[in-house]
Amino acid sequence: MHVDHCRLGEWLETADGLVITxxxxxxxxxxxxxxxxxxxxxxxxxxxxxxxxxxxxIANPAAFASxxxxxxxxxxxxLQLYRDTIPHPGFDQLLxxxxxxxxxxxxxxxxxxxxxxxxxxSSASICEIHGSIHHxxxxxxxxxxxxxxxxxxxxxxxxxxRLRSNLPRCPDCGALARPNILMFGDWGWExxxxxxxxxxxxxxxxxxxxxxxxEIGAGxxxxxxxxxxxxxxxxxxxxxxxxxxxxxxxRGIGLAMGALAGLxxxxxxxxxxx
Numbered sequence: 001m002h003v004d005h006c007r008l009g010e011w012l013e014t015a016d017g018l019v020i021t022x023x024x025x026x027x028x029x030x031x032x033x034x035x036x037x038x039x040x041x042x043x044x045x046x047x048x049x050x051x052x053x054x055x056x057x058i059a060n061p062a063a064f065a066s067x068x069x070x071x072x073x074x075x076x077x078x079l080q081l082y083r084d085t086i087p088h089p090g091f092d093q094l095l096x097x098x099x100x101x102x103x104x105x106x107x108x109x110x111x112x113x114x115x116x117x118x119x120x121x122s123s124a125s126i127c128e129i130h131g132s133i134h135h136x137x138x139x140x141x142x143x144x145x146x147x148x149x150x151x152x153x154x155x156x157x158x159x160x161x162r163l164r165s166n167l168p169r170c171p172d173c174g175a176l177a178r179p180n181i182l183m184f185g186d187w188g189w190e191x192x193x194x195x196x197x198x199x200x201x202x203x204x205x206x207x208x209x210x211x212x213x214x215e216i217g218a219g220x221x222x223x224x225x226x227x228x229x230x231x232x233x234x235x236x237x238x239x240x241x242x243x244x245x246x247x248x249x250x251r252g253i254g255l256a257m258g259a260l261a262g263l264x265x266x267x268x269x270x271x272x273x274x
Contacts (some may be wrong), residue, residue: 003255003265003269004253005265005268005269005272006269006272007253008237008253008265008266008269009269009270009272011212011235011237012097012212012266012269012270013270014210015101015210015211015212015234015235016101016102016103016208016209016210016211017101017102017103017104017105017106017204017207017208017210017211017212018094018097018098018101018104018105018106018211018212018213018214019105019106019107019108019201019205019211019212019213019214019229019232019233020094020098020105020106020107020108020109020116020213020214020215020216021107021108021109021213021214021215021216021218021225021226021228021229022107022108022109022110022111022116022215022216022217022218022225023109023110023111023215023216023217023218023219023225024110024111024217024219025216025217025218025219025239025240025241025258025259026090026109026111026115026216026217026259027085027111027113027115027217027259028217028258028259029088029090029258029259029260030085030086030087030088030115031085032081032082032085032113032115035055041054041055045058045074045077045161047073047158047159047160047161047162048074048161056184058070058071058074059074059181059183059184060183060184060185060186061139061178061183061185061186061187061188061189062185064139064176064178065139068163068167068176069162069163069167070161070162071178072154072163072167072168073156073157073160073161073162073163074161075133075178075179076154076155076156076163076165077154077156077158077161078113078133079133079134079149079152079154079179080154080156082113082114082115082133082134085113085115085118086118087115087116087118087119088259088260089260090216090259090260090263090264091115091116091119091120091121092119092120093263093264093266093267094214094263095119095120095121097214097266097270101212103204103207103208104125105121105125106125106126106127106201106204106205107121107125107126107127108127108129108201108225108228109126109127109128109129109225110129110130110218110222110224110225111128111130112128112130112131112132112133112179112181113133114132114133114134124200126197127194127197127198127200127201128194128197129182129194129198129224129225129228130181130182130194130224131179131180131181131182131189131191131193131194132179132180132181132193133149133179133181134148134149134150135147135148135149135179135180135193136148136149136152136168136177136178136179136180137170137177137178137179137180137189137190138170138172138173138175138176138177138178139170139175139176139177139178139188140170140173140175140188141188141190142170142172142173142175143172143173144190144192145170145171145172145190146180146190146192146193147171149168149179152168152177153165180193182194205232209234210234210235211232211233211234211235212233212234212235212237213229213232213233213234213235213236213237214237214239214266215229215236215237215238215239215240216239216240216259216262216263217239217240217258217259218238218240219243220243226238230247233251233252234251235251235252236251236252236253237252237253237255237262237266238252238253238254238255239255239257239258239259239262239263240254240255240256241256241257241258242256244256244257
């Protein structure tokens with residue numbers, strides 16, 4: 001495909017702030033699984049496939065109420081997976097691009113994996129719009145408390161997708177604890193942490209005149225990230241192998257490739273202007 005390196009380099013050079021908007025495709029080059037479609041999801045969790053349990057049923061607060069060891073088998077495995085994963089080099093490239101701009105860099109992501117923090121981005125610069133698996137809350141949200149999942153070390157039977165260790169509990173009422181993640185059909189999510197992150201991001205956006213948005217791996221099925229990118233960007237670079245189209249070709253460029261390949265293109269565009 002033809003890539004307009006000149007225009008990419010000019011946008012990166014003239015922007016005064018960078019917002020990275022990221023969906024699930026951001027983590028694939030780090031080795032994280034792609035849950036899009038039941039085939040990909042059940043390949044990672046064969047026990048759920050045998051039971052014909054789809055992602056929307058297990059990523060649901062009803063699963064914690066009806067079968068907590070199964071729900072925490074799924075989320076406990078994910079928690080450990082994200083703890084063990086090393087972010088791919090594209091994260092470092094993005095951090096360097098953002099730090100070179102007058103207003104720096106912020107992140108808006110639907111990912112709950114904590115990979116941006118792990119890659120060195122300041123926690124204060126990140127808005128996790130669907131919450132974080134690295135934080136817990138009470139299933140009944142008894143006092144609106146959110147606490148780090150640091151002390152929870154899940155032992156999961158991967159063949160059955162069930163938690164073998166003790167279920168995490170709310171420190172206030174003793175009820176089951178769940179991830180502080182916005183799930184499907186979720187009316188009990190405690191959104192206070194995310195609301196504070198979003199308020200900080202909105203405040204920062206108000207001081208940026210030429211906002212470059214680099215969007216990576218954001219899907220169309222739940223378009224939260226794509227809508228945010230299109231609403232706020234002065235210039236938009238959309239990296240997505242399956243849905244790279246942009247609403248305005250004068251203000252946006254689509255790169256039909258994965259995260260790391262697309263970020264390598266941007267790094268080349270910067271180098272070509274130096």
